[in-house]
Amino acid sequence: MRRVMGYEARFRCVAGCAGTYPLDQVIYRCPSCGELLEVAHDLEALRDRSAAAWMRLFDERWMSTRWPYGSGVWGKKEWVAPGVRDECVVSMAEGGSNLFWAERYGSSLGVGDLWLKLCGNSHTGSFKDLGMTVLVSVVRQMITDGKPIRAIACASTGDTSAALAAYCAAAGIRAVVLLPKGKISTAQLVQPLANGALVLALDTDFDGCMALVQKLADEPGVYLANSMNSLRLEGQKTVALEMVQQFDWQVPDWVIIPGGNLGNVSALGAGFEMMMTLGLITKRPRICVAQAQAANPLYRAYKQGWDSFEAMTAEPTEASAIRIGNPVSVRRAIRTLKAFDGVVEQASEEELSEAAAAADRTGTYACPHTGVALAALEKLVARREIKKGDRAVVISTANGLKFTDFKVRYHEGRIPGTSGRGRNVPVELPPDYEAVKRAVLSDLDRSAK
Amino acid sequence: MRRVMGYEARFRCVAGCAGTYPLDQVIYRCPSCGELLEVAHDLEALRDRSAAAWMRLFDERWMSTRWPYGSGVWGKKEWVAPGVRDECVVSMAEGGSNLFWAERYGSSLGVGDLWLKLCGNSHTGSFKDLGMTVLVSVVRQMITDGKPIRAIACASTGDTSAALAAYCAAAGIRAVVLLPKGKISTAQLVQPLANGALVLALDTDFDGCMALVQKLADEPGVYLANSMNSLRLEGQKTVALEMVQQFDWQVPDWVIIPGGNLGNVSALGAGFEMMMTLGLITKRPRICVAQAQAANPLYRAYKQGWDSFEAMTAEPTEASAIRIGNPVSVRRAIRTLKAFDGVVEQASEEELSEAAAAADRTGTYACPHTGVALAALEKLVARREIKKGDRAVVISTANGLKFTDFKVRYHEGRIPGTSGRGRNVPVELPPDYEAVKRAVLSDLDRSAK
Numbered sequence: 030m031r032r033v034m035g036y037e038a039r040f041r042c043v044a045g046c047a048g049t050y051p052l053d054q055v056i057y058r059c060p061s062c063g064e065l066l067e068v069a070h071d072l073e074a075l076r077d078r079s080a081a082a083w084m085r086l087f088d089e090r091w092m093s094t095r096w097p098y099g100s101g102v103w104g105k106k107e108w109v110a111p112g113v114r115d116e117c118v119v120s121m122a123e124g125g126s127n128l129f130w131a132e133r134y135g136s137s138l139g140v141g142d143l144w145l146k147l148c149g150n151s152h153t154g155s156f157k158d159l160g161m162t163v164l165v166s167v168v169r170q171m172i173t174d175g176k177p178i179r180a181i182a183c184a185s186t187g188d189t190s191a192a193l194a195a196y197c198a199a200a201g202i203r204a205v206v207l208l209p210k211g212k213i214s215t216a217q218l219v220q221p222l223a224n225g226a227l228v229l230a231l232d233t234d235f236d237g238c239m240a241l242v243q244k245l246a247d248e249p250g251v252y253l254a255n256s257m258n259s260l261r262l263e264g265q266k267t268v269a270l271e272m273v274q275q276f277d278w279q280v281p282d283w284v285i286i287p288g289g290n291l292g293n294v295s296a297l298g299a300g301f302e303m304m305m306t307l308g309l310i311t312k313r314p315r316i317c318v319a320q321a322q323a324a325n326p327l328y329r330a331y332k333q334g335w336d337s338f339e340a341m342t343a344e345p346t347e348a349s350a351i352r353i354g355n356p357v358s359v360r361r362a363i364r365t366l367k368a369f370d371g372v373v374e375q376a377s378e379e380e381l382s383e384a385a386a387a388a389d390r391t392g393t394y395a396c397p398h399t400g401v402a403l404a405a406l407e408k409l410v411a412r413r414e415i416k417k418g419d420r421a422v423v424i425s426t427a428n429g430l431k432f433t434d435f436k437v438r439y440h441e442g443r444i445p446g447t448s449g450r451g452r453n454v455p456v457e458l459p460p461d462y463e464a465v466k467r468a469v470l471s472d473l474d475r476s477a478k
Numbered sequence: 479m480r481r482v483m484g485y486e487a488r489f490r491c492v493a494g495c496a497g498t499y500p501l502d503q504v505i506y507r508c509p510s511c512g513e514l515l516e517v518a519h520d521l522e523a524l525r526d527r528s529a530a531a532w533m534r535l536f537d538e539r540w541m542s543t544r545w546p547y548g549s550g551v552w553g554k555k556e557w558v559a560p561g562v563r564d565e566c567v568v569s570m571a572e573g574g575s576n577l578f579w580a581e582r583y584g585s586s587l588g589v590g591d592l593w594l595k596l597c598g599n600s601h602t603g604s605f606k607d608l609g610m611t612v613l614v615s616v617v618r619q620m621i622t623d624g625k626p627i628r629a630i631a632c633a634s635t636g637d638t639s640a641a642l643a644a645y646c647a648a649a650g651i652r653a654v655v656l657l658p659k660g661k662i663s664t665a666q667l668v669q670p671l672a673n674g675a676l677v678l679a680l681d682t683d684f685d686g687c688m689a690l691v692q693k694l695a696d697e698p699g700v701y702l703a704n705s706m707n708s709l710r711l712e713g714q715k716t717v718a719l720e721m722v723q724q725f726d727w728q729v730p731d732w733v734i735i736p737g738g739n740l741g742n743v744s745a746l747g748a749g750f751e752m753m754m755t756l757g758l759i760t761k762r763p764r765i766c767v768a769q770a771q772a773a774n775p776l777y778r779a780y781k782q783g784w785d786s787f788e789a790m791t792a793e794p795t796e797a798s799a800i801r802i803g804n805p806v807s808v809r810r811a812i813r814t815l816k817a818f819d820g821v822v823e824q825a826s827e828e829e830l831s832e833a834a835a836a837a838d839r840t841g842t843y844a845c846p847h848t849g850v851a852l853a854a855l856e857k858l859v860a861r862r863e864i865k866k867g868d869r870a871v872v873i874s875t876a877n878g879l880k881f882t883d884f885k886v887r888y889h890e891g892r893i894p895g896t897s898g899r900g901r902n903v904p905v906e907l908p909p910d911y912e913a914v915k916r917a918v919l920s921d922l923d924r925s926a927k
Contacts, residue, residue: 042855090543092574113615121841125541127571150599152576153843154879182889199841201582203925206920210906216882218666222889222902223838223878235911239915242668248712248915275543344542389672392570392648394602419479429672430603430879433665440671453671457659461681465690466697469654472676473699474627476652 036074036111040259042068043361050338053171057246057257061282065361067299068110068263072306073170075107080308089366091274092125100273101125102162102264108303109263110163113416117170119200120374121152123162124267127208128275128422132389138410142420144281145393146272149428152222155188155193155350156293156426159268160261165196167260168252180205180227184238186289186350187217188427190228193254194221205251207231207238214347216286216431223459234343236355257357269300272422273310280310285406287426288318288327288373288396291362297424300364314422316369318362319405321346322377324353327362331373332369347378347397347435347444350427372414376404382439385429386451394429394436403424411428485523485560489515489708492810501561502620504627506695506706516748516808517559517712521755524556529757533727536695540723541574545844545872550574551611551713557752559612559710566619568649570601572611573716576848577724577871582840587859591869593730594842595721598877600670602644602800604637605742605875608717610712614647615773616709617701621651628675628699629654633687635738635799636666637876639677642703643670654700656680657689662798664878683792690698705741706806712740719750719869729759733869736847737776737822738800740811742875747814757823763871765818767811768854770795771826773802776811784812796827796846796893799876821863825853828896830886834878835900843878843885851875 040051043066046068050056052068059066090222097103097115101124105430106113127147148156163204166180172178182205183193197204202224208218208273212234225245227233231238239255246253253300256262274278297316304310320328326342330336356362365371378383384407385400393472395403402423409415429436434442441450458464488498489507493582499505507718508515510783527535546552546564549574576596584592597605614630621627628653632642637656642721646653653675657667661683670677680687688704695702700711705711722729729750737743746765753759769777773792779785825833833851833856843901844852851872858864878885884893891898907913 039481063740064924067544071647094726105492109541122576125574129570133648147601150601152596152599154877172836179926180918182918195841195843203922205921207914208904215886218841218904219882219885219889222904223835223843223885224841225839225902227918228902228904229914229917230904230906231914232907239909241909244911245914245918248919277543337809368647385712386672390647390674391643392673393642394669394672428603428877428879430665430877431669434644435883436668436672440668453674453677455657455667455671455677455679456681458681459682460686462690462693463655465678465680468678469700470630470697472654473652477628 035077037071038068038111038209039050041069043067049091052110052167052260052309053176055252057253059250065259065358067361069258070108075216075307076104077270083307084309087274089198093115102129102159102161102267105267105270107269110167110260112284113166116198117166117173119165119169119196120162121158123151123158124271126150126300126352128272129393131388131391131393134388134442134444137387138407139417140410140419140421142418142423145425146268146422146423148268149425151189151236154428154431155192156268156424157188157263161192161196163264164254164258164260165200165202168202169200169303177250178252179203179252181252182207182242182245184242185256186235186236187213188350189255190226191217191220193273194226195223196233197226202304203227205229209241211240211258212352213433214432216433233288234351240358255357256290262292262296262299265305266300268295268424270304274303278309279311281314281422283415283421284314284424285317285319285402285421285436286424287348287351287402288362288443289324289353289356291327291358292354294318295361295365297391298369301369316366316371318366318373319402320370320373320374320375321351321381321401322346322375324351325375326354326356327359328375348400351401360434374408378444380404382444383451386439395425396427396429396432398427399425481550482524485556486520487517487560490518492516497672500595501559501616501709502623502625504701506702514704514706514708514807516708516810519557519816524756532756533758535774536723549611551608551716552714554719556715557610559616559709562615563618566615567621567701568614568618568645568905569611570607571649572600573576573609573720577721578590578842579896580837580840580842583837586836587849587856588866589859589864589868589870591867593871594874595717595871597717598845598874603716603877603880604641605714606637606641606724607864609713610641610645611869613653613707613709614649617651618649626699627701629669630701630703631691631694632703633684633691635664635801637685637799638704639664639675643675646675647673654678656691658683661801663881663883667883680768684802688806703805705739711745711748715747715752717748717873718746719753722753723769727758729761730763730871731868732766732864732869733873734766734768734851735873736797736851736875737769737811738773738799738802738805740776740805740807740915741742743767744807744810744814747818750810750818762818764813765820765856766854767815767820767822768851769822770797770800770850771824771825773800774806774824775803777822777824797830800850823854824855827848827893829853831896832900839900844880845876847876847882848872848874849906
């Protein structure tokens with residue numbers, strides 16, 4: 030990949046082995062030690078602009094109509110994938126998602142400065158779009174340049190396959206997705222089908238799909254799109270840049286993020302780190318990774334002081350997208366947490382369900398993973414780790430509309446172990462005015478009390 | 479409502495009766511003739527800025543962090559509801575939705591300049607957010623100013639109730655929604671439940687719910703949120719402003735919009751009309767209203783040369799949100815179509831399903847109403863009403879994630895009368911590498927042919 034604009038980014042080993050590799054090389058692991066790779070930017074080149082100049086440039090491009098810089102990801106192109114030629118970019122206006130001031134929910138907890146970054150308000154309904162636009166754009170450029178890539182493949186708990194299939198559909202590239210049969214929501218299963226992907230439903234769990242897709246990526250012409258491919262993390266790291274930009278370049282005190290495969294955690298950290306290095310910010314937020322109790326290997330390792338990490342078999346959870354027992358990016362995530370004075374929290378099925386329901390009553394439509402993060406927030410507030418005056422941002426990873434079944438079962442009281450104190454059910458009535466009037470007026474009288 | 483910034487907007491009769499009424503008065507129909515009201519702006523006051531100055535102001539505010547002007551709706555506040563005080567605004571970053579270049583879908587039809595305005599990529603997943611932010615903000619101001627409003631009520635085919643419930647939840651106002659039992663998607667039913675609204679499921683159709691909610695609005699303290707309340711249309715008209723702004727202030731040749739209750743059609747027209755009047759644009763697009771064949775009273779009237787309009791009983795259709803036989807805004811919509819050299823088209827269940835599926839294979843995730851509009855587009859292209867070089871914009875009204883059942887049934891071949899030529903189903907396999915490899919490689923060989 031040529032150096033464009035004088036900037037350059039290359040793969041390198043996360044464990045520090047020597048050697049770098051161009052972003053358009055088909056390589057996922059360090060040839061020396063087998064560890065994952067990360068994208069390293071030529072930071073000296075990036076210092077040709079001052080921090081103020083970068084902020085000004087990013088602000089000028091923010092949501093503009095100038096292709097592809099109006100995208101929240103490609104507006105930071107020099108920091109993400111400078112070698113991608115504009116005409117190869119496959120973009121669907123990723124990023125720029127609402128940073129929602131959770132005024133009523135926050136005040137119910139005693140946190141006045143609480144925000145939800147609604148990443149699910151995006152083309153395919155999750156934060157995965159941020160990374161997939163980068164990966165698919167790089168592949169389109171590789172194909173344009175004559176590399177023999179025939180398909181892009183991923184294993185997925187739902188959101189990744191939706192994003193891959195949509196971006197491939199827009200680009201005219203074949204997508205192959207491996208999903209654990211019966212373990213993702215119907216809404217998530219049908220997205221890649223609609224977008225024309227080859228969907229393999231396998232009688233195993235996510236970790237099983239992940240093992241198979243890694244083998245598949247050894248076949249000639251099959252490119253791997255999982256988050257072990259760190260191109261995606263380069264896109265996802267813009268969520269850190271965006272939230273700071275949306276606060277007019279102020280850094281929040283806390284960021285709470287749900288964690289499964291854990292690529293998003295290191296991406297978040299990488300975004301803040303790059304802003305620190307280039308002088309756009311002068312402090313780091315604290316990061317809290319929130320895991321479902323049913324799939325909490327990082328939480329367990331944290332509780333043991335990071336002495337050891339042990340993969341586990343993840344149990345069923347409403348938060349199906351983070352039902353992962355053997356997270357690919359665990360090493361990167363632990364490194365990030367250490368650097369950001371991080372903590373790990375967990376949420377039971379009841380806690381995640383009630384937290385999502387409580388937030389919904391104040392105007393959100395939280396997916397179960399966001400529920401996990403909200404439950405973690407509630408715990409941090411309760412034990413005063415998050416203080417009254419702190420500014421906290423919860424990363425809402427996906428659109429609640431992908432989890433209609435979860436919402437329905439909650440409000441019908443069908444989530445086991447959940448008291449359902451936030452339940453709300455429809456009142457069925459004949460089409461008779463007096464009946465309607467009685468129902469409404471008695472409700473208003475009750476509400477007024 | 480005080481005049482703020484020197485601008486003012488008031489209700490007036492659409493049929494031209496004398497008299498105007500402030501926007502914070504509880505009034506939905508002309509006291510003289512019973513017709514609907516519309517919002518009239520003091521255009522002379524708005525001429526204090528040149529067209530160029532308005533465009534510059536709107537561009538400066540576009541998606542900015544300046545509350546509430548970063549909202550696509552409130553960035554045009556002077557043109558929408560100038561009397562609303564900023565502190566009363568209930569906003570969740572409406573508007574600014576992606577104008578998606580449908581490159582692959584367009585080229586399959588021979589239209590190189592085809593765009594989808596993805597209004598479903600929004601807080602509650604439909605264009606209804608654009609209007610609801612205005613209505614709920616006005617009501618919050620009325621309550622702040624001491625008006626005795628206890629609840630906001632609507633009848634809905636799904637999207638309106640979701641928007642009302644979410645905005646009311648954010649504002650802490652009681653919402654009451656009347657829905658036709660069993661006639662909206664589950665995803666749409668659970669949204670207002672999650673947001674804490676009082677949901678009445680009535681054993682009737684939308685038109686029956688509409689009749690009941692109009693009576694209910696006569697009860698003291700119950701404010702009506704249906705589109706006969708033209709406050710919502712003021713927000714919805716920004717979709718016209720936005721698409722022009724996103725084309726750097728160029729006007730498309732065609733806008734295709736699905737039509738049920740038809741408030742959105744007159745809102746669209748009002749947006750273009752206001753830009754014409756104030757000199758921001760110099761031509762009008764042509765407008766096509768697309769109706770489901772099962773609920774096509776406007777199409778029938780159009781085919782008879784507008785001589786007469788007859789309400790009908792709407793039949794079941796996948797496009798459940800436009801299953802409306804007696805549209806409230808029909809008079810305003812016909813007036814708009816006459817002014818915009820408009821046409822009306824219809825789509826059968828097969829046509830809307832196949833059009834949605836065809837677009838999905840190129841990267842969208844079209845709701846069935848968008849399918850109706852896409853099918854209409856295909857007809858206009860086939861009969862060369864839309865020409866090769868024309869720029870056409872299809873309004874995608876809602877997020878496909880609200881219609882998972884529709885997608886599932888389509889891809890399972892369970893939509894009656896549909897050939898399902900775009901069907902795609904998962905391949906179920908054991909978790910065995912050789913089986914996975916065989917399936918993928920044979921697929922790639924087939925795709926290559």
